[in-house]
Amino acid sequence: MMRPTPHLTTLFVLALTGLSTCWAAAQSQPGSAPSPFQTQGDRHMGDYEGIWTLGPDSGQPLCAHVVSVEPGKYELVLRPSFTDPPPVDARLEGHPEGPSRVVFAGIDPLDPALRISAVLQDGIIEATVSPDYGGFRLERARRVSPTMGAKPPEGALVLFDGTNLDAWEHVPGAGAARPCRWLMLEGGVMEVRDGGIITRKHFTDCKAHVEFRLPFMPGRREQQRANSGVYLQGRYEVQILDTFGMPALVNGCGSIYNVAPPRVNMCLAPLEWQTYDIIFRAPRFDPDGKMIVAPRLTVVHNGVTINENQPVPGPTRASLDANVTLPGGLHLQDHGNPVQFRNIWLVESAD
Structure with missing residues (x-):
């Protein structure tokens, strides 16, 4: 998203290493099938996680939300972690190209000289950041609360x-x-x-x-x-x-x-x-x-x-x-x- 400066580290590099840090408090199931309830909604909507595949941040984790704003309009929200507040969200506007593809574009909020282009297709987001910065690849993932289905304790x-x-x-x-x-x-x-x-x-x-x-x-x-x-x-x-x-x-x-x-x-x-x-x-x-x-x-x-x-x-x-x-x-x-x-x-x- 940004050239290797201190604010790059702030926005996209986690203090903890490993992809699982994208949500330490929830079970992550990358690539899992949507729940039965998701099939009633928008096929692209949901959470995604992956890594930087190119550039100075190669191998670092990255997370994203795909939001269905209204019919024909999406937002891709990039964050370093699902469980830690980001200093700023990178938000890209998107529109569908056919039933299985969404195209996103936007600028880096901390470095307007950098432009992000991303394509979502078949549950995978692939993106490049130009000029000559790098890219990332994200797959659909489903978060599940660790207290989901919690049983009432004695006396509840x-x-x-x-x-x-x-x-x-x-x-x-x-x-x-x-x-x-x-x-x-x-x-x-x-x-x-x-x-x-x-x-x-x-x-x-x-x-x-x-x-x-x-x-x-x-x-x-x-x-x-x-x-x-x-x-x-x-x-x-x-x-x-x-x-x-x-x-x-x-x-x-x-x-x-x-x-x-x-x-x-x-x-x-x-x-x-x-x-x-x-x-x-x-x-x-x-x-x-x-x-x-x-x-x-x-x-x-x-x-x-x-x-x-x-x-x-x-x-x-x-x-x-x-x-x-x-x-x-x-x-x-x-x-x-x-x-x-x-x-x-x-x-x-x-x-």
């Missing part, structure tokens, strides 16, 4: 295991709460519909495990692209959104909404199952009811800690209430998009 409260919706009810809104009417699907899955839901039981300090899957919505932008959220106590939101391949945003996937962006964007492509493991510490109050310690959230997204012990100044704007002195339920938001959930459990903390 199972909130959804695919057998029933008994632990949930629709948020009351203007009237009384209603039994949960989300769609029950094969494979122990429920899908958003007919309003948000909240657990019947309320909590203070807890650890929650949630698995979710984003619908593929090409052409939608920003907050209209596979939006939902996990609200601790019905008040403090960890955002769910299709921000695959985007920078880490304060309102993007994994953010504590409008409070803290994720340290690194760990969002997978639409139609891939993802995990949140969230530790919540409720606010503390003095005898007069004055808050003396703000609530705190730790968010682990697909096995990578993206926010740690982050103070939250107050309820999210779309919270169910502002009664911060009271326990609250785990709320899953309906933002109008058919996000899916499975394997949800929670462990209450003793303090």
